[in-house]
Amino acid sequence: MRTAPTILLVIGDDGIATIPCGIPDAMPFITRTVPNRLSEEILDLIAAYPKARLILCADNLAQDYRCDTVPRLNFLDRARLIDRRLKQNFPQARLTAQRAFRHDSHRILLVGLQENNPIFAWEERLRDRLPTLCLLPIEGAPLLTRLMPEAAQSWAMMVSRQKTGGLRQIVTYRGNLVFTRLTPLPSVGEETETAARDIRASLDYLTRYGLPTSKDLALLLLWPESASGTTAFADMPLRLIRFLSPFDAAQKLALPFAPPPAALDSDLLFAAQILTRRPVLGLMMSSTRIQRRHQILQFWGLRLAVGALIAVIGLTLAQAGDLISTLSKTHKDLSALTESRQTLAETQQQAAPETAPLGKLRAAVARKHIYEEQTPLPWHGLRELTLGLGKPLRLEGVTWTQVDSSAPEIFTLSFTVLTDGAKPERADAQAVFDTAAARIAHAMPDYQISVTKPPYPARPQDSVAPDTSQKMDAPTTEITLQRPGQRGTHE
Amino acid sequence: MSKFKRHRLWLFLLALALLIGATAQPLLTFAQQEAASKRAHLRTEILKNRQALSQLQEDIAATEKLKRQITDKEAEDALPPVDRLRVAQSLERRAVEAHLTHLIYTIAPEEKVVIDTPSAEKQNLACSKITLNADAPTDKDAYRFLDSVRHTLPGRVTFQTLSVTRLPTAEGSVTASNVHLTAEGNWLSNGANPHLEEKRP
Numbered sequence: 233m234r235t236a237p238t239i240l241l242v243i244g245d246d247g248i249a250t251i252p253c254g255i256p257d258a259m260p261f262i263t264r265t266v267p268n269r270l271s272e273e274i275l276d277l278i279a280a281y282p283k284a285r286l287i288l289c290a291d292n293l294a295q296d297y298r299c300d301t302v303p304r305l306n307f308l309d310r311a312r313l314i315d316r317r318l319k320q321n322f323p324q325a326r327l328t329a330q331r332a333f334r335h336d337s338h339r340i341l342l343v344g345l346q347e348n349n350p351i352f353a354w355e356e357r358l359r360d361r362l363p364t365l366c367l368l369p370i371e372g373a374p375l376l377t378r379l380m381p382e383a384a385q386s387w388a389m390m391v392s393r394q395k396t397g398g399l400r401q402i403v404t405y406r407g408n409l410v411f412t413r414l415t416p417l418p419s420v421g422e423e424t425e426t427a428a429r430d431i432r433a434s435l436d437y438l439t440r441y442g443l444p445t446s447k448d449l450a451l452l453l454l455w456p457e458s459a460s461g462t463t464a465f466a467d468m469p470l471r472l473i474r475f476l477s478p479f480d481a482a483q484k485l486a487l488p489f490a491p492p493p494a495a496l497d498s499d500l501l502f503a504a505q506i507l508t509r510r511p512v513l514g515l516m517m518s519s520t521r522i523q524r525r526h527q528i529l530q531f532w533g534l535r536l537a538v539g540a541l542i543a544v545i546g547l548t549l550a551q552a553g554d555l556i557s558t559l560s561k562t563h564k565d566l567s568a569l570t571e572s573r574q575t576l577a578e579t580q581q582q583a584a585p586e587t588a589p590l591g592k593l594r595a596a597v598a599r600k601h602i603y604e605e606q607t608p609l610p611w612h613g614l615r616e617l618t619l620g621l622g623k624p625l626r627l628e629g630v631t632w633t634q635v636d637s638s639a640p641e642i643f644t645l646s647f648t649v650l651t652d653g654a655k656p657e658r659a660d661a662q663a664v665f666d667t668a669a670a671r672i673a674h675a676m677p678d679y680q681i682s683v684t685k686p687p688y689p690a691r692p693q694d695s696v697a698p699d700t701s702q703k704m705d706a707p708t709t710e711i712t713l714q715r716p717g718q719r720g721t722h723e
Numbered sequence: 724m725s726k727f728k729r730h731r732l733w734l735f736l737l738a739l740a741l742l743i744g745a746t747a748q749p750l751l752t753f754a755q756q757e758a759a760s761k762r763a764h765l766r767t768e769i770l771k772n773r774q775a776l777s778q779l780q781e782d783i784a785a786t787e788k789l790k791r792q793i794t795d796k797e798a799e800d801a802l803p804p805v806d807r808l809r810v811a812q813s814l815e816r817r818a819v820e821a822h823l824t825h826l827i828y829t830i831a832p833e834e835k836v837v838i839d840t841p842s843a844e845k846q847n848l849a850c851s852k853i854t855l856n857a858d859a860p861t862d863k864d865a866y867r868f869l870d871s872v873r874h875t876l877p878g879r880v881t882f883q884t885l886s887v888t889r890l891p892t893a894e895g896s897v898t899a900s901n902v903h904l905t906a907e908g909n910w911l912s913n914g915a916n917p918h919l920e921e922k923r924p
Binding site for chain 1 (some may be wrong): 737747758776790823840
């Protein structure tokens with residue numbers, strides 16, 4: 233059910249049914265058609281609801297239908313061919329349209345609305361409201377399939393009383409409209425007979441459209457069976473005949489509104505069908521279509537522009553907010569920097585007298601440490617040597633060498649073996665020397681002692697010869713004491 | 724034209740949106756980048772100031788600690804350049820005090836020495852080779868002279884070689900030149916010229 237306010241005008245040759253939908257205070261009504269004059273009552277209603285959507289439905293004679301076949305073509309060629317067929321079939325039509333058959337795209341229904349169709353007068357008058365045009369046979373054809381499921385697979389005909397137009401025949405094949413006819417409205421109680429007569433007249437047309445025999449046609453009469461009998465169809469065997477009142481039909485289809493239970497006319501039934509669904513074939517005049525496009529463009533363009541403007545302004549404001557936030561933080565940082573600079577300057581000023589000699593102090597301490605670093609000295613070894621010395625040895629010379637702390641400490645000692653004045657015997661002198669050397673080695677346990685020159689050639693590598701010297705000089709000797717480096721030789 | 728009039732409003736709004744988007748956005752982006760860059764610079768400056776302040780406080784603490792290790796006078800005495808002539812005179816005085824005779828000494832030209840220290844910058848010092856030759860009454864006098872040299876010369880004296888040799892004399896007699904002393908070593912000092920390394924070719 234449409235919730236938006238909608239006003240449907242079913243425009244027939246005899247009258248106009250005005251069906252407001254979604255407008256609480258307005259009720260449906262039917263007005264008689266006056267030639268060349270539009271109903272002020274209808275116009276007032278439409279003017280009272282300027283936002284209501286308008287649907288103009290043609291239920292009159294000035295509309296033509298043709299079934300045609302188009303070969304398999306591409307989209308553009310198909311459109312051109314259909315356009316040509318429309319012009320050929322309806323050369324005088326003011327508005328033409330086409331609709332492909334369901335389940336058979338090669339078959340099309342061509343529609344033409346003649347220039348004298350009263351719907352155009354209403355369309356021109358109401359053009360500013362951008363009315364949608366539709367055709368009652370096309371919009372009503374789905375009713376047949378919905379009310380009589382057999383119609384979906386075969387030929388079927390629906391006959392209804394339309395107070396606005398007359399007796400409307402709608403013939404479908406497999407749910408597609410193939411034929412429609414409007415005949416004058418019969419008197420009450422004569423609907424069946426009139427319908428039988430009209431159907432009989434229509435069978436010739438239907439045979440041209442492919443109906444094999446009347447036995448293949450299912451018939452739905454939209455009025456109560458009690459209104460008349462089925463005897464009128466006695467000489468015309470049909471596949472089936474079914475009666476259904478407009479009220480029952482509306483109930484069966486659960487339409488939002490229905491004709492009164494005793495009503496014979498189906499105007500409200502069709503109106504309910506049209507208003508509850510999108511138009512099967514919604515038409516529009518080219519000028520109206522252009523106007524509507526402009527309206528749609530304006531509608532969506534305005535929303536797009538407003539949306540874009542809001543988005544851009546929002547984005548700009550957000551960026552401006554970020555910028556302001558950053559500037560505010562920058563200002564705070566600037567204050568903090570000024571404060572820290574001031575603090576630093578004050579602290580530097582206060583600490584300057586105290587920290588000024590820092591570099592000098594550091595250098596002085598560093599140099600003090602360098603200068604106080606312990607260096608190799610011979611004192612320790614000399615003290616130990618003093619303990620090991622003694623008669624009968626006399627120290628003639630001492631040489632001490634130690635390049636640095638890691639280098640070995642070397643003492644080279646020269647001695648004279650003292651005697652009582654006489655020239656000592658070799659063996660005695662050697663024994664004295666050996667004893668003294670042992671004493672020194674004992675006094676200097678950290679040193680490795682080696683004899684570099686014994687008092688006499690007693691070593692294996694020395695050559696031995698008779699001592700022919702008459703000199704009284706005491707024999708001299710030389711020893712070397714060596715200690716590895718990096719030990720406690722410093723003072 | 725009349726059809727265009729219907730679309731004037733939204734076209735104007737759309738153009739306005741495009742105009743704002745095309746102008747304000749780049750400007751704001753540029754301004755934001757500039758502000759962010761300036762703020763980053765300020766933050767860096769603040770950080771540097773904080774580090775400088777922290778360094779200053781560390782310097783104050785270090786100064787207080789160093790002042791407990793060394794007095795101002797000691798610091799003053801530790802840094803000035805040496806007077807090599809005065810050092811030579813001092814050597815001669817020490818020799819006289821130790822009863823040395825025939826003192827011949829050589830203090831070689833200074834050489835630049837750079838020593839790394841863990842607590843301070845590299846120290847640019849001067850090293851001179853020193854050679855001593857003298858006669859002494861006894862070896863003890865010679866040793867006393869060497870020890871006094873170590874304590875007299877400013878800086879650090881490191882002996883590498885020394886030799887004490889008895890001189891031939893009459894048996895049992897003690898003269899002023901009983902032993903001969905020879906010593907060699909290195910004298911590390913502040914140097915006579917504080918800008919030694921700058922004047923070297």
